[in-house]
Amino acid sequence: MxxxxxxxxxxxxxxxxxxxxxxxxxxxxxxxxxxxxxxxxxxxxxxxxxxxxxxxxxxxxxxxxxxxxxxxxxxxxxxxxFDGANAEEKRQVREWLFWEADLFYPGIAATRAQRLFYNGPAEVIAFFKGRGERALGMLNEALTGKDYLVGKNPTVADIACYVTAAYASDAELSLDAYPAIQAWMKRMAALPGxxxxxxxxxxxxx
Ligand SMILES: N[C@@H](CCC(=O)N[C@@H](CS)C(=O)NCC(=O)O)C(=O)O
Structure with missing residues (x-):
């Protein structure tokens, strides 16, 4: 072990x-x-x-x-x-993981950090918040009509994105306009463990 x-x-x-x-x-x-x-x-x-x-x-x-x-x-x-079921799914999982690190995570995490920890300037907060909002729109579109981002089961792409989405309110971003994200978050919250x-x-x- x-x-x-x-x-x-x-x-x-x-x-x-x-x-x-x-x-x-x-x-x-x-x-x-x-x-x-x-x-x-x-x-x-x-x-x-x-x-x-x-x-x-x-x-x-x-x-x-x-x-x-x-x-x-x-x-x-x-x-x-929590990886894709085949080579094509694994490729897509990595795409989402790098997308999360590149656009979604900074959009939420940097907005949150500038607001809550660093008392950051309004323009900096607005810049990162804009990226977070853009990413939420993309995520909602990707999840529309699907249970998880890639394939039929949850993967590390869902896990990384789920954590980031769970902090949207710290970035003053509401999930109200994103029904597919809300439904997916309920599915993620129900996973064993x-x-x-x-x-x-x-x-x-x-
Ligand atoms: N890309 C890294 C980011 C890690 C990161 O930014 N860690 C922060 C805490 S959220 C940290 O250790 N900050 C201290 C520092 O950079 O000095 C990851 O995903 O693990």
Whole structure:
């Protein structure tokens, strides 16, 4: 049985993606909170785990893995779960995963961070929010008439996008105008092992 340790923070959407993927795959893991504000992701020891000084890091049997999308794909490969059913589906899953990292995640996560953590300038917030809105429209269109993004079953593409969509309200974006996203989020929430993204990772004692 492999051993997994996830380094992360409950505030981080990429960390939530890694934690939920472990849960959905039924893989138990140890969890270590990393206090970013205290500089814990920039210590020499942490930089040995991730040269970029970021969370999440998933240490699997002693091997540190970084980048949530890469972690999701690695766990999919190890478990045989949540990837496309054939070569064409796998290709589409990767397209969606990179789309999420390129347009959807920054659109929601950067808007959220600028609003909630950095008191960012209105023009910066408007720029990222516009990208988030564009991405929501694309996601809604893709999910119209379909249960999941690729094929008939949920994949890592759905998991990454689900976590990002779950934080839309933090970016002051409503899902009211996106019925296909709302229906899909209900399906995702009902998957065995799924948790509410905001409650997926332990919070440190105050
Ligand atoms: N593309 C990376 C993004 C990771 C990331 O941005 N992590 C943030 C927390 S959400 C972080 O560690 N920030 C601290 C820093 O960059 O110094 C992923 O998906 O894992």
């Amino acid at each position: 492999s051993s997994y340790t996830l380094y992360g923070t409950f505030l981080s959407m990429p960390c939530v993606k890694a934690g939920l993927m472990l849960d959905l795959c039924g893989l138990p893991y140890d969890y270590k909170h990393v206090n970013l504000r205290a500089g814990e992701s920039k210590t020499p020891d942490f930089l040995k785990l991730n040269k970029w000084g970021q969370v999440p890091v998933l240490v699997a049997d002693g091997t540190p893995m970084t980048q949530s999308g890469a972690i999701l794909l690695e766990l999919a490969a190890k478990t045989g779960k 799924m948790k509410t993204p905001q409650e997926a990772l332990p919070k440190p004692a105050a």
